[in-house]
Amino acid sequence: MTLILSLAVAILFASGAYLMLKHDLVRLIVGMVLIGNAANLFIMAAALRIGDAPVYPIEDETSDPLVQAMTLTAIVISFAVSALVLALAYRVYIAHASVDMRELSLAEEEQADIDDTLDGEPEPMLDVDDSSIGESSPVGAADAGEAKTR
Amino acid sequence: MIVLPLGILWFGAVLLAILDGTRTKNALLAIGLLASALLATIWLGFDIVANGPRSMVIGGWEQGVGITLSVDTLGIIFATLSLTVLLAALVFETANRVRARVFPALVLFMGVGLTGLFFTGDVFNFYVFFEIAMISAYVLASYGETPRQFRAAFLFIVVNLLGSMLFLISIAAIYHITGRLDMAGIAAQIPLVAESPVLLIATLIFVAFSTKLGLFPFHFWLAPVYTGTRPSVAAILSGALANIGSYGLLRFGADLLPRELADGAPVLIVLGTVSIIYGAVQSVSRHSPSEVLAYSAIGQVGYIMIALAIGGEVGFFAVILYAVINGLNKGLLFLTVGLRGWLVGASFVVGAFSVAGVPPAAGFLGKISIFWAAIEDDAWSIVFLVFLGSALSFLYMFQLYQRRFWIAREDEVESSRLPQVIVTALAIGLLIVGLWPEPLLDITDHAVSGLLDSPAVGVSP
Secondary structure: OHHHHHHHHHHHHHHHHHHHOOOEHHHHHHHHHHHHHHHHHHHHHHOOOOOEOOOOOOOOOEOOHHHHHHHHHHHHHHHHHHHHHHHHHHHHHHHHOOOEHHHHHHHHHHHHHHHHHHOOOOOOOOOOOHHHOOOOOHHHHHHHHHHHHO | OOHHHHHHHHHHHHHHHHOOOOOHHHHHHHHHHHHHHHHHHHHHHHHHHHHOOEEEEHHHOOOOOOOEEEEOHHHHHHHHHHHHHHHHHHHHHHHHOOOOOOHHHHHHHHHHHHHHHHHEOEHHHHHHHHHHHHHHHHHHHOOOOOHHHHHHHHHHHHHHHHHHHHHHHHHHHHHHHHOOOEHHHHHHHHHHOOHHHHHHHHHHHHHHHHHHHOOHHHOOOHHHHHHHOOHHHHHHHHHHHOHHHHHHHHHHHHHHOHHHHHHHHHHHHHHHHHHHHHHHHHHHHOOOHHHHHHHHHHHHHHHHHHHHHHOHHHHHHHHHHHHHHHHHHHHHHHHHOOOOOHHHHHHHHHHHHHHHOOOOOOHHHHHHHHHHHHHHOOOHHHHHHHHHHHHHHHHHHHHHHHHHHHOOOOOOOOOOHHHHHHHHHHHHHHHHHHHOOHHHHHHHHHHHHHHHHOOOOOOOO
């Protein structure tokens, strides 16, 4: 059983690592999810003991409840992070009209060139353009007005 | 008493999550909550220095069954440092106008994560708090919402999530070989286990924390992320979040796995050396301020690694002192990026002196403690290296100063007053620490003796 689980962890991790080397953002995210699942399986495998449910009264050998609790926590966390990273990939796609890693790094290089030609001149801090703030409420807009006058 | 700072931050963060953070009123509320959490932490710190480490079990479970929270001086130092940087960044951003409604709530959530992981006595709980801090950092990295920030945030998530997964795997592995999750239990069990599996686990933990810190072979994500994010977020990431790395290496390396740390010392020295030289050379060749600072951050981590490798009383003393001062430096310097005015120029000079290790700025203490550790260790090549690194950092910081503040530009507009005052306050803080270092030295000494005396966070209730 330990051998099967180790093999499963290894295959999951390897596939995840392979996918993470891809240029496509979506594949990259799938790779991250796979590695997360490899970690979850690894936790389960860390104290694998087949037995009864650990509920009182304990009669026979029980399985270890702690690893299950840990895995459950880890699953919840990796679920939240996956949702977050997918949302972020969507915003990257909206911003660049591309999910190709190569085009993103091209944009990064262009940005670096702009930074160099400006010779250390930073972006202005108080650029009051609200175009980037999607959900600014009327109240938020009023605050923006205040910032303008200040 | 332990839960007071955590509770303030936690309930504050949840409350603020449903409020609109772009309104000044709510941002001020967040500042008030963060400041009170900081005060509660300091109050707790006084108690711990006087009465020794405290611990409690969450939910009224028996000792050994429930999750323990335990605080010692080391945790207090790092919690105070992180909350100070977070507070400065939040005040700074409020003075500049908060641009996203979740920003104050995220800063508080990060405060929960950081304080929690500095206060926990359980490795899995450490991971959970660690993820709370990381997830808020993932969202914060995209703060500003320009394409550049999205790219930075994406890169940040991909690399650091991989680091977190390695850390999770190493925790499971620790549980597998020791059957314990509480730090005290692990520290007691580890010496009884054969060394080879533990060495593998120690390597995994080292890689995970070095990725957070941006040590040389794991640094590649750092420069685009620190330059891409907004100055306040860069200050949070490098001044507060990077503390996870230094604290984690101290807690896991010096406290739980001292044997493996001693084995790995040559590797740490080599990586630290490469980091210092690489960071300094890259910084000298860069132009944009945030890029110089980002590469400088890679170099500064090298000093922490070298001090950690030297180990012992002087080594750990230097690690803590250097990490604290480096966090404050980086918080200050990243906040000055994008500001203009003579106050900012003066503050930048203080920060630059501090990075280069020139008295009376606080950085002098950090550098001198590393010198001291190296001399104690009879490692003259390290003394030379630290000297070289300081000289190079002096060079790049003043190159930057010359380009930013000496050349008068016609189109230059002085920034509004409030952000300048905040930056100046931080700079004055650095000067005060440099001129009156006794409290910091005393508490660091206390933390080191706590670290070396009891193999793990005290179990005494």
